[in-house]
Amino acid sequence: MLRNGLPLIIVFVTAMLLIVAFFIPHKPFGDLESRFLNWYSIVAGFTFLLGLDSLTRHHLVRVIRRREGWFYSLMLVLSLFTTLALGFYSWIRFKDPFSAGSPFDWLYRSMIIPLQSTMFATLAFFIVSAAFRAFRVRNLAATLLLVAACLVMIGNVPVGSDIWHAVSRLAHSVFPRVDAGALGRVELFATVKDWLMKIAQTSAMRGIGIGLSLGGIAMSLRIILGIERTYLSS
C-alpha cells in the first residue's frame, strides 16, 4: 500500500495544488507554486548527476566487457571526465569556466565548437545523398511533396528571386506588352513558398499540435488520477 499508494497520493495532491495555483495565483497558492518551481529547478539540476551516473555506468560496462565499439565508449568516458575536470578546475581557478584563457574555455573553443559544428554540417551531405537516392516520385503524394520541397527551397533563397526576375525580363522580351517590373514584383517563388508555409504546412502543423496537446492532456489526467502507473515500475 505504502509503496504504491504514497507516490499516487503525492502526484495527485501536487497536481491539484499546481492546477489551483495556476488559476488562483494569490496566497497561499501563489507561494506554493513558487516553492514548487524552486524544488523543480533543484531536482532538474540533480538530473544531470543522474544522467552522468547512467551514461558512465553504461559505457564503463561496455569497456570492461569489451563489447563491440568499446573503444568509442572509452573515448566518451575519458572525454566526459576530462571536460568535467577542466570545468571544475577553471571554475575554481578562474571563477568562471568560460573565462578567457581558462582550460575549459580553450576546450570549448577548440573542441566543442568545431565538433558540434561538424556534426551539424554533415547533415547537409546526408540530405544531398538522401535527396539524390531516396526522394523518388513513386506516387502522387511523393510527387506533391517533392514539388513543394523544391518550391520552398527555391523560394527561400535570393537566387529564386533572381530566377523569377530573369523570367519576367524574358517574358517582356518575347511579349513586349508584359510589364517586366510588375511581373517581377510578384516574386512568384517567394509568394508560393510563403503560401505553402503559412497555409498548407501551418494547417498540418496545427493538426499535429492539437493532437499532441490532447494526447498530453489525456496522459496527464491518467497520471494524476492514478490510471497510468508505469512510472512507478522500476
Add this chain to the structure above:
Amino acid sequence: MKFWERVSGVDRRILYAVLALAVVLPLFFRPRPSARVSAPVRDAYNAIDTLAPGSVVVISIDYDPSSAPELQPMMLALLRHCFSRNLKVIITAQLALGLPLGDAALGIAAPEHGKSYGTDYVNIGYRPGGGAVMLGIGRELRGYFSTDTRDVPVDSFEFMRRVHNYRDIAVVVSLAHGAVADWWVQYVGARFNEPIVVGCTGVNVSSMFPYYKAGQIAGLLAGMQGAAEYESLVGRPDKATKGMLAQSVAHALIIALLVVGNVGFLLSRRRKAKA
C-alpha cells in the same frame, strides 16, 4: 538511357565533393543584401524598433555551437538593433553551452555602439529548470538570477534595479534550435501576455509558424534567410547575407540532383515495365 542510369548511380563521394564546392566557393564572392523582407521578419524588427529608448529586452540564447551559423548572425543583428535604439539588454540562456556565444556577439556589437556592461546590458547566465525558470521570472527575476555570470549582484546595476518580472521586460527574444522557443510561447507568452520574438533554425520554422499565424509571437526569424533579412533591415549586411549565396547554390544543387535522380528513376522504371 544508360547515361541517366549511370548518372543516377554516381558515387556518393562525388556528390559530397560537389556539395562542398557549392558551399565553399560562393563564400569568396561579394555578399548582396536581401532585397525582399518577409512579413514575419519585418514584424520582429518592428517589435524591437517601436520600443521606447531604455526599454528592457531579454535575449535568451537557446542554442549551442551546432546551430551558431544560422542563429549567431541573428544574435548579432538583434544586438546591433537594440543598441542602436538605446534599449537595455539582458542576456540569459536555456542551454549553458550557448552563453559564450552571447558574450562573443556582445564583444562585437557593444563596442560598435559605445555600450558598456552593467549600464546597457547584463549577462545573467544559465539556470537549470527550463519552464520553471521561465515561470519563476514571472514572479521575481531575483528568485533565480540574483547575480550575473560574474557573481555580481544584479541590483548593483542601475537599470536592473527596476527589472523584477515580465511587467518590466518589453520583449523576450528566444533564439532557439529546439523546443525551447515553444516553452517561451507557452509558459511566458500565454501566461504573462509577454511579447515574444522567436529566431529559429530553418528546420524548426514549420513548428513556429502556427504561433506566428495565431499572433502568439510578435515576429519570427527563420534560418539564415531570416537572419539575412534582419541584417538588411538593420543596415549591416554580415555573415548571414554572405552565407545566403552559398545556401542559394546548395539549394539549386539539391534541386538539380532531385531532378536528375528522378529522371533516372522514371526511365529505369519504364524500362523495367517494358521488359
